[in-house]
Amino acid sequence: MEFFKNAVGRKILMSITGQLLIIFVIVHFIGNSSIFLGADGINAYAKHLHDLPPLVWIFRLVMLTGVAIHIIYGIQVTLENNKANTKSYAVQKHLKATFASKTMIWTGLLIALFVLYHLAHFTLHITNPEISAGVAANFDALQRPDVFKMVVLSFQKGLIAVIYAAAMVMLFLHLSHGIQSFLQTMGWNNDKTRPCFGAVGKVVSGLLLVGYVSIPLVIITGLLKL
């Protein structure tokens, strides 16, 4: 269908899938924030998730499709754009484009890499098996997998905490352009809405950055421990 090849059609698909991913990121954060309630909080949350197998799989399928569309079109569109603009200026000054808007493809790809790492780390237990393997064998007092322990032990390692924090900065950059870009692409931008839309993008992406980074931060500083 023409829509899937069209410059605007693909933009719309990218922004809709982007929004799905933002919703996921927000929900994921709310879930993760249960870690502040201690082991009871996050372990209960993890168990709760595992007890809804069919729903989780449908959800995962939708997310996977969304991610695939977002990444494939992202790469395709960027390649086309590079082809449209082969020669750059000897002197170039940008008046409006931001670091974030110009690096969407890179922040996006880094986030994708991070997601793979994140899955390998916490879901598939490939990286740092000494932590995750222990967890797999360990159950908490209520016979739930002790996710709390796994997270805390992980983030007590400086390198892992830094990787997570850096990824969240990428996410922040990606969203600070992505959210207002979504509103523009959906055609909701006009004289009245624009000032508010710009702010919404910055506030939401900023809050997510602060929220996500706070987890490794409280752990590495020792405010949250086993």
Add this chain to the structure above:
Amino acid sequence: MSEHKTMTLTLNVWRQKGPNDPGKFETYTAKGITEHHSFLEMIDVVNEDLIKSGKEPIVFDHDCREGICGMCSQVINGVPHGGQERTTVCQLHMRKFKDGDTIFIEPWRATAFPIIKDLVVDRSAYDTIIQAGGYTSCHTGGVPDGNTLPIPKQDADYAMDAAECIGCGACAAACPNSSAMLFTSAKVAQLAALPQGQVEAAARVKNMVETMQACGFGNCSNHYECQAACPKGIDVKFIARLNREYLKAQFK
């Protein structure tokens, strides 16, 4: 008025003999320039010197020299039209520069705007986009009285804001993706805002966007560099309008 103060400037100008020539920068000195010279009059001065010394003058597009025809097209120090707000090159005056400044002058650069010679590029792709639907298909004669359909003043004003586009190409030249979305959207939005244009709105937006792609322009990724460079200050809200019109067209 300080008429006796003059400036001397160093110009690095892109010279390219033809489409297949690799092109390079040449350095020239512009002497005796006053603050009242327009930018193009400054180049005129350099060109007169070049002609007198038997060299070929710098070729550049220009015509009305009052900021409305959209012919002039130079990237000055990295910004199309030189970066003075809502100003074409021909309306840019040398009072914006200082004695001793070094200025880089380049043509529009985009795959869809191939260079013809020096600072002159081929912008016929913009005509092709308009030909894809930037009109109402009314016949000459046989139309109703102009006052038959009242049009709310705010709609007429909105259409006029969009219609001010001069088709100079600065938007695509400034866009990091070389997208012509601002140009395309200005026409789509103008006609979509008026009852006369609404009849063909769905086909128009589809055809014009497809043609824009086919011409080799990139995709819009909302940098808004176009609006900043536009000598008429065409607003990116028209791109939002195009997106909306495109979505609407999917359900027709």
Add this chain to the structure above:
Amino acid sequence: MILDGKCPQGPIEKTWDKHRFDLKLVNPANKRKYNIIVVGTGLAGGAAAATLGELGYNVQAFCYQDSPRRAHSIAAQGGINAAKAYPNDGDSIYRLFYDTIKGGDFRAREADVWRLAQVSNNIIDQCVAQGVPFARDYAGYLDNRSFGGAQVSRTFYARGQTGQQLLLGAYSALSRQIKAGTVKMFTRREMLDLVVVDGVAKGITCRNLISGELESYAADAVCLATGGYVNVFYLSTNAMGCSVTANWKAYKKGAFFANPCYTQIHPTCIPQAGDYQSKLTLMSESLRNDGRCWVPKKKEDLGKHPNEIAEEDRDYYLERKYPSFGNLAPRDIASRAAKEQCDDGRGVGPGGRGVYLDFSSAIKRVGEHTIKERYGNLFEMYEKITDENAYKRPMRMYPAPHYSMGGLWVDYNLMSNIPGLFVLGEANFSVHGANRLGASALMQGLADGYFVIPYTIGGYLATVKPSGITTDNAEFKKSIEEVQNYSKKLLSVNGKKTVSEFMRELGSLMWENCGMARSKESLEENLKKIPALREEFWKNVKVTGTGADLNQDLENAGRTADFLEFGELLCRDAHHRNESCGGHFRTEFQTSDGEAQRDDENYCYVGAWEYKGDGKTPELHKEPLKFENVHLAVRSYK
């Protein structure tokens, strides 16, 4: 020879309708067998090409710019007249007709002007249907303003960019036809010759400005919509590329050039700032609706900041001289009045060539906000060029060449004396007489293109068979050869002076001796100096590069060479017309209070010049003008 304009007879109100009926029609199936060339894609050319294409003819359209959207019609700011009478203020087709005849100082054909007034209403409807965003009132209806001395509000406008919006309307119609394949568009082509076969116009020779190649195009009819020639003054409000070249080449192939001395000097332009200046910028005449023109009464006040000059020391000269029209006096009158003040040594700004246009009382009356709303873009433009804020201090203005009422001679069908050669818009001489009223140029361009030529060209083509002529014809080969040799000659002089130096010299001769005021002596001086300058040009001009690619120096050289010939004809026409009328003001012929003095007994005719060969005096032909509906009267705006 006495020329016949072939105007229809009978009651003026019926002339166009009757004539339209009398014109022969081309069978719809036959239309595509006819090829038509349209040169120039401004309002007249763009509209004509679009409309003829839509009718089914095979159209080839040409412009020297890179896109048909850029013709200089785009720069018209103020508006377009139509006799819609929406404001209920007493306007009518008859009044628009009357005003145009009188405004033209009784030097235009009645029937042509009537037709213009009649179709003016169709133009507005057409443009609205195209999506031209005309200004509207709060009820959503089309807004009108009073403009350029008219006492009714009949001017339709789109902010300060009416010309742009109308041109983009015509361009959109043209684009539709290009897409449909009925019009083939050739951009970056400059017409350098008209090809005449057996006395009939059959095609053109043009230079492809990119490749430098000379190209031939053949057709059954050629329409020139190639604009005006006031760049002969070098500094004018025209675009840099505007030239007399296409018209001049047609003239040299036998088309008569009518009334070249009728040039309009627009009163409100930004004064020249220095010698390097390449063009002058017009500020819409609508500014005079709220601005008041004045100069200091005393010469000793000249050095002062205008705001420091006391009210009683200001001479509001237009209000003083023309109490009933005041600042809204017609263009020729306002321009001359400004020149008088400056000649009197009371001009302001560099070189004493400027008058103030003051908005302070309007700002006091309606507030800065309203003034900004009305003229914001003009004030912005003024500040960009002069670095002065006109909300705080009066603008400085000076007249500048703006429009040419003269042009190639055409009959009522817009056909020149060469069969098959039609001339549209500013390029012809037809409706403005000796002076054009504000907001009438756009009206004429679109009237000719949308509503006149589609009928009249059919009337001509119906009488000739599709010729099937091709560019293999010997005349085309000959024409190419001539143009080729001409270019070679320009390139081979290899002298010391640049093309612009010659153009500046010619411009200053024209402006000083044949500008706002002319006299026998000044014109005779030019008739000596211009041929001398021309001779020097061919001995000492330096044109760089070759003819084999994009060469703007060569383009300018060709245009300048034509202006050097044409300037002489303009002066000759001004010299022969021993009267003052409209834009042609001969100092010997003025009333005791300095107003233009017409001589209806001896000069109530169109003067059309025929080329007789290089170095030979052109021959004057006359077309007498008859006024049966508007009585010849002294034009008074007091």
